[in-house]
Amino acid sequence: MELSLSSSLHSTTPASFSLSTNSTSPPRQNLGLFSAAASNFSSRVLLKFNKSSILRQPRPVVVKSQSSSEITNDNDDHGFVLEDVPHLTSFLPDLPSYPNPLKYSQAYAIVKNTFVSPEDVVAQQIVVQKGSPRGIHFRRAGPREKVYFKPEQVRACIVTCGGLCPGINTVIREIVCGLHNMYGVDDVLGIQGGYRGFYSQNTIKLTPKLVNDIHKRGGTCLQTSRGGHDTKKIVDNIQDRGINQVYIIGGDGTHKGAAAISKEVEKRGLQVAVVGIPKTIDNDIAVIDKSFGFDTAVEEAQRAINAAHVEAECVANGVGIVKLMGRYSGFIAMFATLASRDVDCCLIPESPFYLEGQGGLLEYVEQRLKENGHVLIVLAEGAGQEYVSQSAQAVNGTDASGNRLLLDVGLWLTQEVKDHFTNVRKMEINLKYIDPTYMIRAIPSNAYDNIYCTLLAQSAVHGTMAGYTGFTVGPVNSRHAYIPINRVTEKTNTVRLTDRMWARLLASTNQPSFLQKCEIVRERVDKETMEEAKQASTSNGVRSHYPMKTFQFRTKYLTKAS
Ligand SMILES: Nc1ncnc2c1ncn2[C@@H]1O[C@H](COP(=O)(O)OP(=O)(O)O)[C@@H](O)[C@H]1O
């Protein structure tokens, strides 16, 4: 289905700038003046610009229905697709806009380009081939010429949900300071204890003075929780408190909650901008380059790995096992291993392994002990869960948010290695198991993450002030962009075995790839290849060099050769 839309519905077009003369202040709450039925925007709308129209204004905009299979690649635009984020004017069409006060802020006084051009977009794919379609793009993050909130009318709130992660306090600090220093907003509330705090706790007033030092501490000064998301109660509370900007810091679960809040806000026709700020130590959020706190976690993991290495090399037949976080994604383990170079084997949830027999982990451990006198294994908490649940009493439970509860794979592996060498191989080993997971998660962010958190927070502030809603922020190929929320909830980011990064790790540690027995690995590789091919054909992205056949051949080849 195709619909033609006037570009004036979108704040970023000059057509919408012409609305700025209307200075009527929007009432602070319950702006149910406009029927939600007037809304013709959904958060997963793919806008397709004509190539020529992106250079000229006003432009016709073609709105495609949500099915990505309907995105066509015609010659006019060379397959250019903008995955746009919703804007308040899409359901409150008469909302007045105002000149952005940033112009008068001392911070931006001599900046050459204060405002991001409405035409600026960020490409999802930057490695392209000659003649390949231009593919998916997102709006570039940053300040816009017009804002849809008068600073004195803004009442913002910040909430933190899910597990801890280094850097949350920095994001909180920079939202508060960004709102105040760039836009003159000083009414910011902290919602305590996650989503349930909206309806079960008092708020705290956040001022630049109050948050000045919080980035030096780990955790979240607002407290966090899992579970407790009740959309109706939360939006009732937003309305009752007169909140019109909602900053939600959290992971994939939290973003699902943010999407529900944003939909409910639209349904009620409220002038409330909702933004998610992706947080997870696991780095499992799709689309964005990296999540904040991840870099800090990889760095801090080095301390545990170093300790395990020292313990292992200072005794005869020393075996070190270090468990790191990563429920479904082994990014921390993979990057910590690559960074360390002392690790002999890295085990992640994405790459199944086996213990016994030729090409198995135990054979490799023995080989390393003979060659090197010690061996060091790093494993992500989600690795080998299928084995642990067989041997331990299965815990089929979930946490309050519905996440699967994991069994301790580190303890399981420790026992298996000890049993094997003591009882089967009759060899004396010295094994030390280190679990630094919560110690890593609870530290303050490092310099890199602090800077990254600042950019995220300021991007979020610019986006909400500009009237965008139902979006999340983050770097895509190093450029900060506004991304529709559903893009980060529909899929999680996992280590792709068919990508070169995993091959780099294997080449660095020289560990077994466990391809010999692992039918599962082959299935996974085939699945990834199929996904990639599907993505290339449906998203107008770059086509893969490797058809499925090639991968099957290479897998077979590896099996024979090993
Ligand atoms: N599908 C969902 N719909 C609405 N809220 C959700 C959903 N999944 C999780 N949440 C809420 O998001 C919050 C955090 O989720 P959780 O999975 O624990 O952490 P994270 O956001 O870090 O992944 C919880 O309060 C939970 O109730």
Ligand SMILES: O=P(O)(O)OC[C@H]1O[C@](O)(COP(=O)(O)O)[C@@H](O)[C@@H]1O
């Ligand atoms: O003990 P908790 O709080 O449930 O946290 C454990 C989980 O939290 C994480 O650190 C991060 O999870 P989220 O990003 O979903 O919050 C996982 O790696 C880990 O499995």
Ligand SMILES: [Mg+2]
């Ligand atoms: Mg999560």
